[in-house]
Amino acid sequence: MAENMLKFVSLPQAQPEKRSAVDRNTDFNEIYRSFVAESAEEQASRCSQCGIPFCSVHCPLGNNIPDWLKLTAEGRLREAYELSSATNNFPEICGRICPQDRLCEGNCVIEKGFESVTIGAVERFVTDTAFEEGWVAPQAPAFERGTSVGIIGAGPAGLAAAEQLRAQGHTVHVYDRHDRVGGLLVYGIPGFKLEKHIVERRHRLLEQAGIVFHLGMEIADRDGEGRVSFDSLRARHDAVLIATGVYKSREMGGPGAGLSGVVRALDYLTASNRLSLGDRVEAFESGLLDARDKDVVVIGGGDTAMDCVRTAIRQGARSVKCLYRRDRANMPGSLREVKNAEEEGVEFVWLAAPEAFLGDGHVEGVRAARMKLGLPDATGRRSVDPIENGSFTVPADLVIKALGFDPEPLARDWGAPDLATSRWGTLKVDHLSFETSLPGVFAAGDIVRGASLVVWAIRDGRDAAVRINEWIENKALVGAVAAE
Incomplete structure (x- = not known):
């Protein structure tokens, strides 16, 4: 064992410097500063190099974390x-947006008693250094196969698959409805977690590798201006990968749900991100999606809700409250994000479920019910039950519903009735081959597994690329045998 490892017994955990709440509330820049080389090496040296690396086991990508931590501790950053x-x-x-507290760092062997290794911060430092030093290069193929793959969706699953397939020598075309590459990385995640030039930098690399992007292109049931039919797409490519993600916001009914000022989380976050990118956003200019000087209530307890409350703070809201029907220990979002939000001035109202939206034309408040935790349900998660006579009202000029996302009805919208879906609306695939019910059409990411983490989308995209490459090779082999 190298002598510069296992320093967790003598060296305390240290995160990169975090900007003060007063400072960071004034802009949408990332809140963590990067490690300097000496700090990154010191923190990497805390790794215990354990026999069973639970950090890697609990990383969806199976990253070789202890190995690149050791290389970092030794100053071998290019190898890392x-x-x-x-x-x-x-x-x-x-390194910026993964919930490390729930994945690698949360399962670090030294977590109990010594605090985990700061894996995410070291990962970010190593990669940022690689870009600064010019070590990151486009993955150009060794040879061209003369085959093409069409990918629908320029989010993390689609981009990961595109890079892997291009490296195998396939011509890759990526189609996306938006005008920028990245999907929710650009329009859903705020800049204080992921500055957009980070995504644009990857976009440029992928283009340099030869990947062709068709932006502002809708997939539809027929060809036309700004759209291409699904059938046309299948005809022009040897294989197609559907990696659209899930964009349909879950709705909440009840009295007052249609009042002005009750908005969906994705609409709100997209408007804010577009504004930061320099776009003109009419719904923001009209005041509908602008939180300035408003009492804001966000409903939900996931990472999207955290993005909304922290965005509202930066827009200059008068007050920001997050209503969640369970308690802190049972919320699905990252506890690190909750802590950041509280530092920035967000108030969490735990064990509170909305009953109605109050107002005359425009929302003025949310009537909520006090809840209590009950017995565990079939999933093992504790149920929630209302407390009798526990209603209360929270003033609100803007209510943001962050209740999660569901798939859009792709089979209907694309005129592809044979594209099989599950009862949840996700696409059915063979989970070994990633192939859908249509031959040569594959699917990966959230459109298959439902709304999930970016790291899982990357994993799915990589795995699907392997299977697509095998399918194309097998198809060519069968064709060659038939020709003989």
Whole structure:
């Protein structure tokens, strides 16, 4: 064992410097500063190099974390980057937005008693250093196969698959409805977690590798201006990968649900991100999606809710409250994000479920019920029950519903009735081959597994690329045998 490892017994955990709440509330820049080389090496040296690396086991990508931590501790940063990027197409993104407290760091062997290794911060430092030093290069193929793959969706699953397939020598075309590459990385995640030039930098690399992007392009049931039919797409490519993600916001009914000022989380976050990118956003200019000087209530307890409350703070809201029907210990979002939100001035109202939206034309408040935790349900999660006579009202000029996302009805919208879906609306696939009910059409990411983490989307995209490459090779082999 190298003598510069296992320093967790003498060296305390240290995160990168975090900007003060007063400072960071004034802009949408990332809140963590990067490690300097000495700090990154010191923190990497805390790794115990354990026999069973539970950090890797609990990483969806199976990243070789102890190995690149050791290389970092030894100052061998280029090798650390090469090892990290061998299993992860976008380590600089995962280092910023992965919920490490629930994944790698949360399962670090030294967590009990010594605090975990700061894996995410080291991952970010290593990759940012690689970009600064010019070590990151486009993955150009060794030879061209003369085959093409069409990918629908320029989010993390689609981009990961595109890079892997291009490296195998396939011509890759990526189609996306938006005008920028990245999907929710650009329009759903605020800049204080992921600055947009980080995504644009990857976009440029992928283009340099030869990947062709068709932006502002809708997939539809027929060809036309700004759209291409699903059938046309299948005809022009040897294989197609559907990686659209899930964008349909879950709705909440009840009295007052249609009042002005009750908005969906994705609409709100997209408007804010577009504004930061320099776009003109009419719904923001009208005041509908602007939280300035308003009492804001966000409903939900996931990471999207955290993004909304922290965005509202930066827009200058008078007050920001988050209503969640369970308690802190049972919320699905990252506890690190909850802590950041509280530092920035967000108030959490735990065990509170909305009953109605109050107002005359425009929302003025949310009537909520006090809840209590009951017995565990079939999933093992404790149920929630209302407390009798526990209603109360929270003033609100803007209510943001952050209740999660469901799939859009792709089979209907694309005129593809044979594209099989599950009872939840996700696409059915063979989970070994990633192939859908249509031959040569594959699917990966959230459109298959439902709304999930970016790191899982990357994993799915990589795995699907392997299966697509095998399918194309087998098809060519069968064709060659038939020709003989």
